[in-house]
Amino acid sequence: xxxxxxxxxxxxxxxCAALLAASAQAxxxxxxxxxxxxxxxxxxxxxxxxxxxxxxxxxxxxxLLPFFAEDTGYTVDVVAVGTGAALKLGENADADVLLVxxxxxxxxxxxxxxxxxxxxxxxxxxxxxGPAGDPAGLKGSAxxxxxxxxxxxxxxxxxxxxxxxxxxxxxxxxWKAAGIAPSGAWYxxxxxxxxxxxxxxxxxxxxxxxxxxxxxxxKDKTSLAILFDGDPVLFNPYGVITVAPSKNPAINADGAKAxxxxxxxxxxxxxxxxxxxxxxTMFFPNYKP
Amino acid sequence: xxxxxxxxxxxxxxxxxxxxAASCASLRVRQGESVAFVGxxxxxxxxMLKLLNGLLGPFDGSISFMGRPIAKNPELRRRSVYVHxxxxxxxxxxxxxxxxxxxxKRFGAAEAxxxxxxxxxxxxxxxxxxxxxxxLSGGETQRVAVARAVAAGADVxxxxxxxSSMDAEGDAAVRSMLAGLRRSGSTLVFSAHxxxxxxxxxxxxxxxxxxxxxxxxxxxxx
Amino acid sequence: xESLLEAVSxxxxxxxxxxxxxxTSVRFSLWSTVFAVIPGxxxxxALFLGRFKGKRAAVALVNAVMAVPTVVVGLFVxxxxxxxxxxxxxxxxxxxxxxxxxxxxxxxPLVASMSYTGLQKLDPRYGETLLTLGAGPxxxxxxxxxxxxxxxxxxxxxxxxxxxxxxxxxMMLGGNIRWYTRTMTTTIALDASKGEFExxxxxxxxxxxxxLLVNFLSHLAVRDGR
Numbered sequence: 001x002x003x004x005x006x007x008x009x010x011x012x013x014x015x016c017a018a019l020l021a022a023s024a025q026a027x028x029x030x031x032x033x034x035x036x037x038x039x040x041x042x043x044x045x046x047x048x049x050x051x052x053x054x055x056x057x058x059x060x061x062x063x064l065l066p067f068f069a070e071d072t073g074y075t076v077d078v079v080a081v082g083t084g085a086a087l088k089l090g091e092n093a094d095a096d097v098l099l100v101x102x103x104x105x106x107x108x109x110x111x112x113x114x115x116x117x118x119x120x121x122x123x124x125x126x127x128x129x130g131p132a133g134d135p136a137g138l139k140g141s142a143x144x145x146x147x148x149x150x151x152x153x154x155x156x157x158x159x160x161x162x163x164x165x166x167x168x169x170x171x172x173x174x175w176k177a178a179g180i181a182p183s184g185a186w187y188x189x190x191x192x193x194x195x196x197x198x199x200x201x202x203x204x205x206x207x208x209x210x211x212x213x214x215x216x217x218x219k220d221k222t223s224l225a226i227l228f229d230g231d232p233v234l235f236n237p238y239g240v241i242t243v244a245p246s247k248n249p250a251i252n253a254d255g256a257k258a259x260x261x262x263x264x265x266x267x268x269x270x271x272x273x274x275x276x277x278x279x280x281t282m283f284f285p286n287y288k289p
Numbered sequence: 290x291x292x293x294x295x296x297x298x299x300x301x302x303x304x305x306x307x308x309x310a311a312s313c314a315s316l317r318v319r320q321g322e323s324v325a326f327v328g329x330x331x332x333x334x335x336x337m338l339k340l341l342n343g344l345l346g347p348f349d350g351s352i353s354f355m356g357r358p359i360a361k362n363p364e365l366r367r368r369s370v371y372v373h374x375x376x377x378x379x380x381x382x383x384x385x386x387x388x389x390x391x392x393x394k395r396f397g398a399a400e401a402x403x404x405x406x407x408x409x410x411x412x413x414x415x416x417x418x419x420x421x422x423x424x425l426s427g428g429e430t431q432r433v434a435v436a437r438a439v440a441a442g443a444d445v446x447x448x449x450x451x452x453s454s455m456d457a458e459g460d461a462a463v464r465s466m467l468a469g470l471r472r473s474g475s476t477l478v479f480s481a482h483x484x485x486x487x488x489x490x491x492x493x494x495x496x497x498x499x500x501x502x503x504x505x506x507x508x509x510x511x
Numbered sequence: 512x513e514s515l516l517e518a519v520s521x522x523x524x525x526x527x528x529x530x531x532x533x534x535t536s537v538r539f540s541l542w543s544t545v546f547a548v549i550p551g552x553x554x555x556x557a558l559f560l561g562r563f564k565g566k567r568a569a570v571a572l573v574n575a576v577m578a579v580p581t582v583v584v585g586l587f588v589x590x591x592x593x594x595x596x597x598x599x600x601x602x603x604x605x606x607x608x609x610x611x612x613x614x615x616x617x618x619x620p621l622v623a624s625m626s627y628t629g630l631q632k633l634d635p636r637y638g639e640t641l642l643t644l645g646a647g648p649x650x651x652x653x654x655x656x657x658x659x660x661x662x663x664x665x666x667x668x669x670x671x672x673x674x675x676x677x678x679x680x681x682m683m684l685g686g687n688i689r690w691y692t693r694t695m696t697t698t699i700a701l702d703a704s705k706g707e708f709e710x711x712x713x714x715x716x717x718x719x720x721x722x723l724l725v726n727f728l729s730h731l732a733v734r735d736g737r
Contacts (some may be wrong), residue, residue, distance in 0.1 A: 048605060057705055062689075079605055079686035093594040094604055195705045221706045248594045250602065344639050346562045366645035377636040393645050438644065 040073035047255030048077045050087075050095035052166065054194045055238075056080035058124075058213035060283060063275050068262055074255050083165045090114055090241065093248035097256035098241045099263075101166040106239045115241040116253075119264050122272050122283040123237040126170055128228040129198070129215055130156070130207035138207075144231040145178035152180045157206025159197045162189030166236060171209045174233065198222055211236060213282040237286070240264070264289075293319045295445055295476050296341055300350035303340055311336040313350075313502035316495070318478060323471050325487045326480040328497030334480035335374075337502065338447045341478065342371035354445075367394070369445040374453055376434035378422035383414060383433050386422055390437035408440035412466055428459020432466055439470075446470065448479040452486055464489065513709060518716035528690075533717065535607075536695040540675040542611045547618035547670050552663055554619075555626025556655050560638060560648075570627065576620040581679030588613045589683055609684035610692055617680055618670035625669055629662025630655060668729055672722055695721075 055061065056078055065076050079086075079095065083102045089095040091114050099121070100106060110118050128138065128147055136154035141147035151158055160182070161168035175182050188204070190197050194214040201208040202222045215226070240260050245253035262268045269285035276282065298316040302309055311333040318324055326334040339345045340352060343359045355364045378386050387408060391401040409415040412432050417425065425433065431451060438446070451467065452460045467490055471477060481487050487494060496503045558570055590596050592603040592612070603609040637658055641651050656663060678696045685692030687701060695718050702711035 053704070077605060077686070077688045077691055079688060081686075193704050199706050218706055248599070250594050250599065339639075342643055344642060347564060366643075371639070371643040373636050373640070375636075377634065377640045390644050393650075441644065 039070060042073050042254065042258075044252050044255060045073055045075050046077055047074050047252050047259055048079065048094070048096045049099060049259065050079050050081065050085075050089040050097075051099040052083050052086060052101065053080045054165070054167065054211055054214050055099060055101070057193075057195065058211075058217065058282060059277070060213070060272070060275050064263075064268070064271055067271055068259065068268075071267070072258050072262060074258055076259065082163055083169075084163075087114075090243045093243060093251055096243055096252045097259050098243065099238060100241070101236050101238045102169055103237060103239065104169070106241060109241065114244055114247070116244045117257075117260060118239050118241045119260060120287050121238045121240045121263055122269075122285045122287075123235045124283050125212055125229065126167065126209055126234040126236055127212050127215060127226045128207060129201070129210055129222075129224040130227045131205045132223065132225045134227055136207065139227050141228055144174050144228070144233045147228045148174050148178045149180065151207055152178075152182060155184075155186050157186050157188060157201070157204040158182070159201045159204065159206060159208040160187060160189045161194065161197055161209075162191045163193075165194075167194060167209060167211060170234065170236065174209075177233070198224065212280075213277060216277045216280065216282065219278065238283075263287075294353070295320050295322075295355065296478070297353040297356075298341075298351070301340070301348060301352060302350055303336065303345060303348040305336075309500050311340060311500050311502075313337065316502060318476060320476055321471075321474045323477040323490055323492045324479075325491035325494045326478070326497055326502075327482070327487060327494055332497040333500040333502070334497050335449050336500070337497070338371060338449055338478065338480060342369060342447050344371060368443055369447065370438035370443040371447045372431070372434050372438070372449065372451065374450040375427075376430055378425070378430060378433060381422060382419050383422055383425070384418040386433060387418075387437045387440050390441040394441045396441070404440045408436045411469070412436040412439075413462070426459055427455040428462045431455070431459070431463050435466060435470075439475075444474070445476040446478070448477065450480055450482065452481070452483060515713075515716055517709060518713035518720075529714075531690065532693055532695055532698055532714075533721070535693065536675065536718070537721065539607065539610050539614065539681070539694055540671055543614035543618060543674040544667060544671045546611065546615035547622050547674075548667050551619045551622030551670070552626050552656060552666070553652060555623040555666070556630060556652055556659070558623065558627045559630040560651060560655060570624075573620050573624050573627070577624065581617060581677055582683065584617055585613055585680040585683030588616060588680070592684070604684060605686040605688060605692065607685070607692060610681050610694075613680035613684040614674040614677065617677065618674050621673055622666045622670045625666035626659070626663055629666060630659045632662060633659050664729055668726055671725055675722060675725075676718065 049061075051061070057080070061076075061078055065078070069075055079089065081089070083100050083105065086095070086098055086100050087102075087105055087109055090098045090109065091112075098115075106118060109115050128144075128151075130136065130138075136151050136156040138147040138150040141150060160171055186206075188200070188206075190200055192200075194210055195218060197208050198210055198215065198218055199222070202224055207227070212229075215222075215224075240263050242253070242256040242260050243251055245251050245256075263272075264287040269287055272283050272285045273281060294317050296316065296318040298313050300314065301316075302312045304310065326337060328334055336345065340348060341359075343362075343365055352359050354362055354369060357364065359365050379389055381389075384405070387405045388401065391404060396404065406415075409418055412435065414429065414432055414436055417429060417433070422430075422433065435446065435448075448467075452463050455463065464486065467477065467479075471490060477490070479490070554573075558566065558573070588609070589604065591598045592601065592609050593599055594604070601608070603612060633655075638651065638655055641654055646654065676696060678700045681687070681692070681694055681697050682700065685694070685697065687693050687697040695714055699711045699714045699718070702708075702714070
């Protein structure tokens with residue numbers, strides 16, 4: 001005895017099938033281009049790279065990785081998280097290779113034995129941006145710590161990343177160099193990504209420390225201008241680290257090494273230098289064998 | 290344990306949302322007896338009937354059916370049934386309803402067919418067999434509900450207000466059915482407001498008040 | 512309004528990546544819902560039918576679990592499916608499997624809870640009749656699920672909505688990897704974080720349209736005049 005007409009069950013099943021079929025069809029419409037036959041095909045072609053959100057958002061990786069895939073046949077899965085999380089992923093062997101910019105933390109990572117090999121890759125730089133009118137008057141400061149001192153003295157709003165990212169660490173180091181412990185209503189610890197901090201600074205018509213690439217990418221969404229740059233102290237060096245294969249058999253050690261080698265090869269370094277935003281070079285390759 | 294006892298209750302107390310919905314110090318129902326529960330609405334009659342059929346729980350105290358506790362007692366489902374005041378029949382025909390009840394008890398096809406026909410005859414619903422179950426009158430529904438249970442082997446029936454909200458014809462038909470069951474030795478426990486029904490059918494009366502079973506006229510509840 | 516127009520043009524224009532992202536969202540959401548419903552509906556029905564001491568506590572637990580933030584659920588699952596975790600060898604982390612698992616876990620208590628409360632609206636006489644006539648527990652479970660299919664469909668739709676629109680678990684366990692685990696919601700989060708609000712809104716409209724479509728289709732499927 002049926003308590004539900006068979007037709008209802010059929011209808012429900014038909015709907016589910018239709019939805020699954022539709023999504024499968026949409027898959028066919030989208031998706032990556034198929035790999036050309038001439039490309040090398042390594043045994044384990046997926047490499048997992050953990051990097052920072054600012055690196056990923058700069059667009060550098062979207063630019064570089066197709067070349068890497070072309071040359072080596074490796075597909076890179078990019079997981080973009082905060083610096084701390086990226087290093088944690090390396091520690092847990094959830095990433096095969098890291099691309100980060102926090103030298104002190106990188107050194108600690110290597111010292112603790114989590115990484116197999118580390119190399120310098122490139123650097124970009126940090127800039128201080130703020131309202132075009134420059135109420136804190138820090139344009140033309142002698143160096144970074146002088147600029148920060150003027151900021152603190154003026155009481156103008158400053159948005160801090162507040163999230164232990166590379167940018168945040170650089171900011172804190174500069175305050176320290178200036179002998180200032182920032183606190184008060186003017187100092188806003190956002191705990192968010194770079195873009196959000198810029199947007200927040202825009203809203204407050206205040207200042208913030210940003211990497212050049214993120215600012216340039218956001219140029220048309222903000223009225224803030226570059227008010228200080230150029231001090232070598234504000235250079236932001238990147239390191240590529242392969243995670244120690246001994247940690248876990250699932251680590252794609254060959255792929256990680258291939259990535260590290262490629263990034264620091266003449267080809268990789270050349271491509272990095274050729275990446276431009278608004279006609280400007282964003283990242284300066286600096287690997288010395 | 291009295292060998293003839295169908296139901297045996299001791300120290301029963303059932304709570305629902307912090308108040309005692311039904312309680313009974315002791316009760317014994319014997320084979321073939323016909324017992325009526327009377328009392329105002331909400332006094333615990335329906336709750337007691339459901340408890341006896343293992344439809345409510347958990348409770349304090351003990352309820353036994355055929356000498357064994359009702360929990361995990363296969364005899365309970367084999368031989369006893371609870372019939373709602375307004376019974377629910379399954380979608381399909383009257384025949385479908387009887388057949389389903391028989392299928393639940395896993396009767397073979399031939400025996401099920403025999404039982405079905407016998408029950409239809411006995412309860413005067415042979416003419417209704419191919420009628421849609423949703424299109425029956427109150428009295429007819431009540432008889433079908435009882436018929437499907439009895440066809441599947443029930444001889445201990447717990448009925449909640451079997452003749453309430455029924456027209457005269459339905460009322461008479463149900464009374465006649467119950468009398469017939471009583472004559473054939475089935476055990477009946479039913480709740481009723483109708484005095485005449487009680488007089489006609491009950492061997493014994495148990496009064497309910499605010500959830501408590503009270504000794505009927507004549508002494509103890511036993 | 513521009514966002515709405517951009518949403519339409521995104522769809523009609525047939526940008527490969529957008530289509531792929533939409534398909535992935537649908538795929539993940541459907542599978543998550545399926546894996547939430549398969550254990551969730553019987554659990555809700557069992558809670559409804561069951562009579563045992565501690566039933567109240569069990570129901571309260573199921574309801575309480577729903578208040579856990581998605582990021583916490585993500586962290587919890589991460590600790591299991593990380594390569595350094597007990598289930599690491601399954602390769603679920605930063606792969607579709609991890610997202611589906613995490614989202615199914617999110618939706619499962621919702622399905623159970625809604626099935627439970629939904630079934631209470633049904634006529635109790637039905638279950639009692641089955642019980643008194645001797646139907647066994649599995650038969651009763653199946654019958655009550657069939658009888659309650661309308662409320663159960665509501666529960667399934669609620670689950671689908673929950674997972675289709677969620678971001679915390681997808682991000683944590685999927686990693687928002689382009690062409691692999693990037694869904695509409697993670698794309699929206701990414702766009703919003705980059706300040707591309709209009710694009711985020713457009714995708715949001717697409718998501719809304721999808722949810723409406725699924726709702727409509729599901730009601731068609733169980734239409735029975737109620």
